[in-house]
Amino acid sequence: MSPKVNDNYKINKKQEILKAARKVFIKKGYIQATMQDIINEAGISRGALYSYFNNVEHVFEELLKLDDEKDITFIKIADDYTSFWKQLVDWIRLQKHIISSNNEFLLSKIEFFLIKHRESNKSSSSYITERYKNLITAITDFIDKGTEKKQFHPCKSSEFIALYMISFFDGLTIDTFNLNLELTRVNEQIDILIFTLENMLRPIK
Amino acid sequence: MSPKVNDNYKINKKQEILKAARKVFIKKGYIQATMQDIINEAGISRGALYSYFNNVEHVFEELLKLDDEKDITFIKIADDYTSFWKQLVDWIRLQKHIISSNNEFLLSKIEFFLIKHRESNKSSSSYITERYKNLITAITDFIDKGTEKKQFHPCKSSEFIALYMISFFDGLTIDTFNLNLELTRVNEQIDILIFTLENMLRPIK
DNA sequence: ACACAAATCGACATTTGTGTCGTTTTTAAT
């Protein structure tokens, strides 16, 4: 007559399920993935899964949260660097790596945003919008700080440069996927992005 | 005892159905759209619809073909212009208009490509890939011709500049949709694209 | 006006996935 399992049991189980779910999303994408798939992949019963998550959307959002935490971690590391330009280039190369390696989950995210946005009938600031805004703010702040420290001399507004970067990355992600671009093409396009950023930010060398 | 309707009857009817289908895709997106939706929107019966199209995918592909014909129009206009730079800028501004206007249909295309690509298990040159290649070729050829006529002095390969442009547009399309960007933001980002292209192509003035 | 094939209709059987819920198993405290 007492709680049955120890405290972390459910937490661990949840992580296991999420791990399996991620595999499913990578394999089938967000739209095609079903609860049944997750049940099979995780090797649990229908009832068990539903006691942790209400539906596919719920599962996916939990995975999103995990990834968001990683992003926040990156931003914290940011303060350590001395050269802003070098740091920016490093970050871009990191994105390149994400795009050209395990990018199939990124695609699921795009699917998810597409669907969710249409559902939330043009309504105001949704979860998705908030996520975007956070990223925009992070990049904008970074550029502003670099400018303040006289390391950048931008000829365009920092916010628009941030938006421009994000657009480019989103597009590159989709096109890389659709075209099955070899790594070299991604590399070259990233080089072009860096070239254009150098023209806009005019960093000290 | 002879064919019942005149020759254009079926052609017209097909157009009507496609018109209704387009509305459905704009409203619900490719993934959420069903044959039932098209039946309702077109005000016809299940049997009638199926006598023209086998499934949603089929309907969508027919719509794509219509749009492709419009794209070809752009390429033909090309020869008339004298200033290559001006022509390029004009074309870009046209894309801006497409992105920021009520063209939710573009989003359906992105959904469609996402799904289709995953289905065609990394297989070789699909219809989608062909479409992309055509666009890349068109832009690349244009830049090369401009370079040949000494109107451009590019510092990056024309092919990569083309890929870069396409990535940017695809990303801007998605982000504009997801963020409900006001027109001004799109304008500013397009300006940045033009700025960066000027740096890369170095056109005569 | 008749005949007949083409065009349209819509009921139906199927498929696929959902979320629920009564049953069974597991676990830890007594």
Next chain:
DNA sequence: ATTAAAAACGACACAAATGTCGATTTGTGT
């Protein structure tokens, strides 16, 4: 060992959409 709640199980009823097919309507040549 016993017990009782927590956790896992999986059968089931339901929903939504699909593609088919026999029945019905429509329109044109004779």
